[in-house]
């Protein structure tokens with residue numbers, strides 16, 4: 038079996054900064070509520086006409102990752118693209134990236150696991166490297182969420198949390214000790230509706246939404262049972278991390294950097310306390326970007342690498358929890 042190595046990391050976020058105070062233009066909220074509950078200070082939201090879509094942001098992040106990996110799009114054998122906000126209902130955004138980057142007619146797989154999307158995507162890419170089927174895979178997480186939020190006071194419990202952006206990495210066949218040591222993936226579909234967008238979909242097609250128009254039916258906006266999600270997240274994050282570490286006989290003290298999905302600073306702090314980890318062992322950047330769902334881990338990993346907080350040989354751990362519910366972890370010898 039072959040080993041997998043992260044060769045290059047890249048990120049892209051839209052230029053437009055939206056502070057907590059800016060949100061008071063749309064809804065009854067305030068900076069203090071948002072900071073105290075979530076740690077978020079600002080987020081990036083694309084603006085009409087700036088050219089940012091889920092696919093184009095993914096391409097921008099991917100180009101940086103490719104450059105740092107010293108590879109060209111022609112060297113890529115496969116694309117794994119994670120998002121909950123694809124440009125179209127179908128086809129997925131992975132094929133759009135294949136075209137925009139000018140890759141050969143390689144396979145492109147979209148992963149629909151929301152906040153756990155990047156953990157699932159990395160685990161998926163790892164399998165293709167490990168079996169020897171592919172040598173260089175582009176793994177992308179990208180989200181344009183700002184266009185799908187209810188910006189009225191009614192939607193404030195969700196709208197203030199989410200941001201736009203993309204992160205990418207190149208996963209390649211390793212010729213040294215670098216490897217993805219373990220992947221653990223989980224789901225619990227009985228809780229699917231606790232964090233969801235139920236329409237439009239095959240059960241609630243657009244024509245039905247129009248014909249049976251009900252102003253009280255907000256199923257086309259994200260719904261989140263916030264407290265319920267929070268309680269599950271603070272259990273599942275540590276569980277997923279410990280499951281991964283136990284599988285390779287390591288402990289939280291061995292982690293050089295934990296890069297958790299940036300759901301809420303309070304969740305990350307809870308996980309840190311529970312695992313008895315030091316501040317420098319955890320990457321937090323939700324303050325600047327909000328929750329960018331499938332993009333949050335690769336954006337955070339890229340920033341950590343750029344700041345010198347990830348070096349070759351480090352033990353880097355990712356973990357995520359989100360809609361599905363889904364959760365999981367990757368244990369990486371960088």
Ligand code: ACO
Nearest residue numbers: 066070074151152193194197263264266267300301359360
């Ligand atoms: N500004 C001001 N007040 C608000 C806002 C806001 N933006 N949003 C809600 N409130 C009000 C509520 O209306 C409520 O008022 P009331 O008591 O008068 O009814 C009060 O604040 C408290 O609301 P709660 O929802 O109980 O607030 P809570 O402390 O639970 O925080 C939060 C909410 C931040 C959403 C929290 O539950 C959370 O972080 N949940 C988990 C988020 C998460 O991790 N999601 C997973 C990833 S998402 C994905 O996978 C796509």
